[in-house]
Amino acid sequence: MKDQPEQDTTAEAAVAEGTARVAVRVRGLWKRFGEQVAVSGVDLDVPAGRFIGLVGPNGAGKTTTLSMITGLLRPDSGTVEIAGKDVWRDPVAVKARIGVLPEGLRLFERLSGRELLTYIGQLRGLPGEEVDRRANQLLDVLDLSGAQHKLVVDYSTGMRKKTGLAAALLHNPEVLFLDEPFEGVDPVSAQTIRGVLERYTASGATVVFSSHVMELVESLCDWVAVMASGRIRAHGPLAEVRGDADSLQDAFLGLVGVRGNPAGNRLDWLGGGA
């Protein structure tokens, strides 16, 4: 687990007392795709200034939930407030306060990384000099300076994720949402991304990220929400959700009702031709 800064003790106490600042308030969120109910009645108060992990097995509804929370997908019902503003009634105010790194990120392929950040900075209404200053620093910290003039189409998966992260951070949002930020990213880039996110939360901002890699969530997050079959099964400080289990992975398997996959035993033909 990451070292807990002193301020976290206060934050922990505030959460326990129910006085913590809420970054994201979700009430009664539902989404159905035809017959498939992807999200079925999610209520969640995400505390501000924390590193939040939204975990769940494939198909649990994490991406659908994050898409609705960030205003990318309209819910069938329910409300979402970020920093006290309603995502669907006040979208411009909300979008100014959040950064999003969505799953299957689409970037402008025919721009260089540098041009992309300049363009995003202008869309965000930042003064040109400030865009340059922030872009230089982000490219440097994310080890992208050397590739800044290459076209995005030629970037690797890790470089694309880091470019997407830089674009999501450029306007210094209050809350950053990341859908599977470490998927397809090598350990060096993962460490770089991790360092940037830790620096960001240490200054009071909130990161919400989805993942099904429990070890990653356990080492990075101090607050988790476990999702399965479209519902939140548990949420709270990491230690509380983990409970008496040896690891978050064990707690997670118990919460989603899975204990190993005995189906593997049925594959009696499998063994490389032996």
Ligand SMILES: Nc1ncnc2c1ncn2[C@@H]1O[C@H](COP(=O)(O)OP(=O)(O)OP(=O)(O)O)[C@@H](O)[C@H]1O
């Ligand atoms: N656009 C869509 N059309 C139809 N069904 C969808 C759509 N998007 C998601 N679903 C379904 O909703 C359910 C939740 O999907 P979602 O992508 O939110 O899960 P997830 O937890 O993010 O999964 P993963 O970890 O595999 O990315 C799944 O059963 C999925 O098939």
